[in-house]
Amino acid sequence: MKDKKFTIPDGYTSDIAVFTITSESQGEYKPPIKKLKIMLIKRSKQDHEGNQNMEAGKWALPGGFVRPGETAFQAAERKLLEETGVDRLRIKHFGIYDSPNRDPRGWIISNAHYVIANEAALKNRKQTYDASDIQLFTMEEALELDLAFDHRQIIDDAIWFIKKDMALTTLAKHFLPEEFVLSELQGVLLTVLDDPSIATDAAFFRKSPTLPFLEVVSENGKPKKSNRYSKTPAQLYRFNEFQPIVSVYRNKLKG
């Protein structure tokens, strides 16, 4: 770079809020209790190159510096794998944090991403040189921790984006297996949304089959059912590619 008349940042990082929904079994033929959780790492004393780590001992979002030749997005993919052993997840950028004093090391710009991990995908998470511990926390737990940098703010914002995307898009599909039963979908939605049309069984079971982005699963021309969460076999559904669009000028509203 020839022209240095302007000032350049001291660092460019990517942080990732990894969300999952855990299922706690309530016994056979019962739907499990689902909870939204976020994965955080405990920052170790040194990074994997032997340098002292800032904010060691505090809980933080996985993430780190973007390398040259990389976009923040690619860095997020790489760091997620490096720090947690988690791979092949959809990453979505949702914000940028560039306040000059957010990091004591200098002017560090952070890209915030969120990711939905199927609970199973997190099973092979591991400790790394950068993280002395990795754990899942509920939203309430996470916001009470002593968090590094401005990660509390980032997590707050991430939660808001998850809720918004859950209501406005078919995001829920990333929390579910390919084929699922309506009570599973209901459980996922209820971890984040609070709406009578979802919480009321009669309403939800009647409405769901008409949703254009859901379709029933068939096998040999017969509707495919599962009794994994109930004694009565329940219809299996899957998401199709339909991208719903809503508008405040068309529909009934909630404020």
Place this chain on the structure above:
Amino acid sequence: MKDKKFTIPDGYTSDIAVFTITSESQGEYKPPIKKLKIMLIKRSKQDHEGNQNMEAGKWALPGGFVRPGETAFQAAERKLLEETGVDRLRIKHFGIYDSPNRDPRGWIISNAHYVIANEAALKNRKQTYDASDIQLFTMEEALELDLAFDHRQIIDDAIWFIKKDMALTTLAKHFLPEEFVLSELQGVLLTVLDDPSIATDAAFFRKSPTLPFLEVVSENGKPKKSNRYSKTPAQLYRFNEFQPIVSVYRNKLKG
């Protein structure tokens, strides 16, 4: 900064897509023709400090380098004022562009923002040292220009965000005067959205008064009317603070 083990970007910039809706009068007592336009600047040969400017002569989004002690957001406000003389507008961040080869000068990270400018606010726009020309373009015109850097992509994305926010939020209010008539709102929405419930007069005029984020304007206890666009006086409305929320699991959908 003591630790330089990682690589730092060569620059950090803010770009702003300034949108406005122009009104072309069709004569007295007629609603004007409204069009969504974007303000672009023609990059001059030198910047205001006398340095050679990259991509001179091409059309580009207003924007520039973020200064130390500044966030990208604050830089967007400052550059908008510097380059266009436009002030006091709401700026919204919508994306980040950090591909390593997007700018020939090096690894330049750009924050993309959009802004809604009332047409009147753009009236005092001016040429500056950085911009040899400033003009408004329709979306079709803008996407046919020879645009600097990856600004075509950024503009494409900005259009998508404007459409989304227009449908999902009360964004339309920033394109309208404080008090407005339903046909004005309809005109604004139709520049971006295409929906029978908006385009059909009977449907739109019946639905609008029930929208919770709109309220009728009164004066001395009487409904306040205007005949600026019609011979028959039309009711004036304003937006209130209601923030509508929609969900794909509740409402009728469009794909």
Place this chain on the structure above:
DNA sequence: GGAATAGTGTCTCTTAGACACTATGCT
């Protein structure tokens, strides 16, 4: 009266929401 914009009356069909009811299969 004619033209143009701003609405309203009325009808039909669909949907939301509530509540009671049936269906299935394990123990």
Place this chain on the structure above:
DNA sequence: AGCATAGTGTCTAAGAGACACTATTCC
């Protein structure tokens, strides 16, 4: 049979969409 989950029947009230109609004002 009892229990828990998965639905359906039926009613009511509200809303969407279509089409014709009225209302106001200027010329």
